Amino acid sequence: MKTYNKVYITSNHSVSMKYIAIIFFFLLLLIPISSATIYDFGTFKQSEDINLIQICSSCTYNNITAILYPNSTVAISNVEMTANVGIFNYTFKDTSTIGRYLVNGFGDIGGVDTEWNYEFRVTRSGSSFSYSEAIIYIVILMIVVILFLISVYSIFNMKAKNIATIVTLVLMAYFSIVAILYLSWQYIDNCVTIIPAIANILQVLFIISLAGVFPLFIGLFVYLIEHATRSTQDKNMKDVGYSDDEISSFNKKK
Numbered sequence: 001m002k003t004y005n006k007v008y009i010t011s012n013h014s015v016s017m018k019y020i021a022i023i024f025f026f027l028l029l030l031i032p033i034s035s036a037t038i039y040d041f042g043t044f045k046q047s048e049d050i051n052l053i054q055i056c057s058s059c060t061y062n063n064i065t066a067i068l069y070p071n072s073t074v075a076i077s078n079v080e081m082t083a084n085v086g087i088f089n090y091t092f093k094d095t096s097t098i099g100r101y102l103v104n105g106f107g108d109i110g111g112v113d114t115e116w117n118y119e120f121r122v123t124r125s126g127s128s129f130s131y132s133e134a135i136i137y138i139v140i141l142m143i144v145v146i147l148f149l150i151s152v153y154s155i156f157n158m159k160a161k162n163i164a165t166i167v168t169l170v171l172m173a174y175f176s177i178v179a180i181l182y183l184s185w186q187y188i189d190n191c192v193t194i195i196p197a198i199a200n201i202l203q204v205l206f207i208i209s210l211a212g213v214f215p216l217f218i219g220l221f222v223y224l225i226e227h228a229t230r231s232t233q234d235k236n237m238k239d240v241g242y243s244d245d246e247i248s249s250f251n252k253k254k
Contacts, residue, residue, distance in 0.1 A: 049092065063105055064076070123190060148172075185206050
């Protein structure tokens with residue numbers, strides 16, 4: 001029987017690690033990787049105007065042939081950029097959609113018509129993670145998830161019900177949830193542009209989890225008082241001659 005339990009636990013552990021690895025690699029796939037051929041103009045905040053700039057001291061004109069939405073549909077086409085001493089500008093106002101936009105244009109660089117293009121990103125926050133920052137976020141997130149799993153497992157598999165240990169594990173589990181929600185919200189908000197609605201959901205859940213901190217502490221405080229009262233009562237009953245079984249039966253009836 002002991003050998004069977006060891007095999008069963010090892011099997012569960014292997015399955016858990018397999019799922020953690022799958023989640024890790026899935027998150028890696030969501031990390032934005034910059035294109036090697038298209039210049040990245042930057043990241044901007046949703047619904048704010050963007051000044052699209054092309055600098056060319058030898059140009060007499062620069063025109064935008066098309067700006068494409070993240071879903072590759074055309075936002076605008078064939079517009080002139082305003083010239084100001086070698087700096088050509090066009091103010092793009094339609095940035096309500098989150099994702100990557102592609103800008104195509106051409107100008108007479110040195111008297112020769114030359115095509116150019118670049119892309120820019122629109123996020124809710126107006127910021128985005130670099131590849132290294134995204135990796136760090138994923139690693140921290142996975143560590144917090146593991147801490148959460150360890151704390152939950154320990155709570156339900158403790159042999160000795162030590163009150164201090166229980167309270168510590170409950171706090172660890174709860175604040176791990178808060179951290180997981182925050183890290184997931186920030187990661188998706190700054191990295192994943194294809195599912196922006198999830199960032200909204202995670203933000204709401206994070207705020208709710210923060211609001212639950214005060215009730216949690218109140219509940220733990222009441223639990224500690226109740227536990228201290230019961231311990232004192234059990235000690236008094238034992239002092240007057242009650243057995244452990246009688247004390248246990250009495251507490252169950254309550």
